Amino acid sequence: MRPVHRVFVTGATGFVGRAVIQALRGEGYVVRCLVRRGSEPSLRGVGAIERVEGDVLAPQLLDEGMAGCGAVVHLVGIIREHIATNTTFYRVHVQGTVNVVAAAAAAGVRRYVHMSALGAREGAPSRYHRTKWAAEEVVRACGLPWTIFRPSVIYGRGDGFVSPLARLVRRLPVVPLVGGGRLQPVAVEQVAQAVTRALALPAAVKQTYEVGGPDVVTLGELVDLIGRALGRRRVLKLYVPAAVARVATRVLQAVPYFPLTPDHLRMLEEDNVVCDPAPFPGAFGLAPLPLATGLRRLLG
Ligand SMILES: NC(=O)c1ccc[n+]([C@@H]2O[C@H](COP(=O)([O-])OP(=O)(O)OC[C@H]3O[C@@H](n4cnc5c(N)ncnc54)[C@H](OP(=O)(O)O)[C@@H]3O)[C@@H](O)[C@H]2O)c1
Numbered sequence: 001m002r003p004v005h006r007v008f009v010t011g012a013t014g015f016v017g018r019a020v021i022q023a024l025r026g027e028g029y030v031v032r033c034l035v036r037r038g039s040e041p042s043l044r045g046v047g048a049i050e051r052v053e054g055d056v057l058a059p060q061l062l063d064e065g066m067a068g069c070g071a072v073v074h075l076v077g078i079i080r081e082h083i084a085t086n087t088t089f090y091r092v093h094v095q096g097t098v099n100v101v102a103a104a105a106a107a108g109v110r111r112y113v114h115m116s117a118l119g120a121r122e123g124a125p126s127r128y129h130r131t132k133w134a135a136e137e138v139v140r141a142c143g144l145p146w147t148i149f150r151p152s153v154i155y156g157r158g159d160g161f162v163s164p165l166a167r168l169v170r171r172l173p174v175v176p177l178v179g180g181g182r183l184q185p186v187a188v189e190q191v192a193q194a195v196t197r198a199l200a201l202p203a204a205v206k207q208t209y210e211v212g213g214p215d216v217v218t219l220g221e222l223v224d225l226i227g228r229a230l231g232r233r234r235v236l237k238l239y240v241p242a243a244v245a246r247v248a249t250r251v252l253q254a255v256p257y258f259p260l261t262p263d264h265l266r267m268l269e270e271d272n273v274v275c276d277p278a279p280f281p282g283a284f285g286l287a288p289l290p291l292a293t294g295l296r297r298l299l300g
Pocket residue numbers: 010011012013014015016017034035036039042054055056057075076077078079092096115116117118150151152153154155159160161
């Protein structure tokens with residue numbers, strides 16, 4: 001296979017996208033980013049990259065943007081729907097993937113890397129996971145040399161889960177916790193390295209990797225580890241009963257800054273843990289990073 005030189009990245013302005021750009025540039029790839037109008041400031045400081053304006057829901061812009069690229073890394077995803085703007089999980093995850101895959105095939109790309117999520121499966125309780133699964137099905141049927149990543153929670157500078165939890169630990173005397181599921185957080189740099197290495201790894205073609213770090217934790221244990229990374233001896237926690245949390249998220253989901261929706265709660269109620277943790281770090285030559293060490297680097 002002719003080596004890939006230029007990589008088209010969707011979702012480049014996001015938390016994972018910025019780390020993927022760094023990893024790709026570190027390996028010498030030319031990076032071309034899909035950027036939505038108004039999102040340009042998120043790419044400040046990422047260095048020399050090519051930028052094309054567009055949206056995964058605008059197929060003609062994707063066709064033009066991907067010309068001359070040897071690979072596509074499709075990272076776009078949303079964690080919250082905005083019904084008023086018709087920004088639904090289905091449109092962004094499934095229709096967006098249909099559009100990206102079609103443009104990638106038309107451009108003749110030689111590698112396609114897809115970011116899904118751990119827990120994606122048919123019949124999952126959350127719409128997020130069901131639509132992530134439907135997008136995977138699009139990828140599996142597309143005929144491109146694909147690789148799918150399914151991460152548990154990803155943490156790092158600017159993430160949307162561990163960093164907000166750390167803010168709660170810093171600011172509140174008691175941290176409210178919901179959901180009883182276990183998680184397997186993984187550092188964003190490791191995910192970005194794996195995405196990058198997958199592009200040059202023939203063995204990764206048509207493979208789906210469940211992605212987690214070496215430690216499985218409950219939310220309470222994660223908060224304790226965050227507390228330790230912040231130098232706290234003890235973090236006081238309040239476990240919100242499931243029934244109360246369900247009513248609260250139903251009533252408050254329309255409030256823009258309320259952090260939880262019923263869909264988030266459904267995900268937090270189930271385990272988000274990799275079945276077999278070995279293939280991910282092994283396949284990409286990564287040394288598993290203990291969660292306590294990763295959190296100290298992030299927060300310490
Ligand atoms: N973070 C995690 O813990 C985690 C765990 C498992 C899986 N994932 C998956 O990893 C991927 C990246 O997540 P993230 O945490 O980096 O999310 P993020 O920070 O919210 O970034 C999402 C990215 O998608 C872009 N986007 C959204 N709708 C778009 C559209 N219609 N057209 C073009 N771009 C669009 C956003 O662009 P704007 O900047 O313009 O909004 C942004 O670049 C997602 O697929 C997510 O489901 C994340």
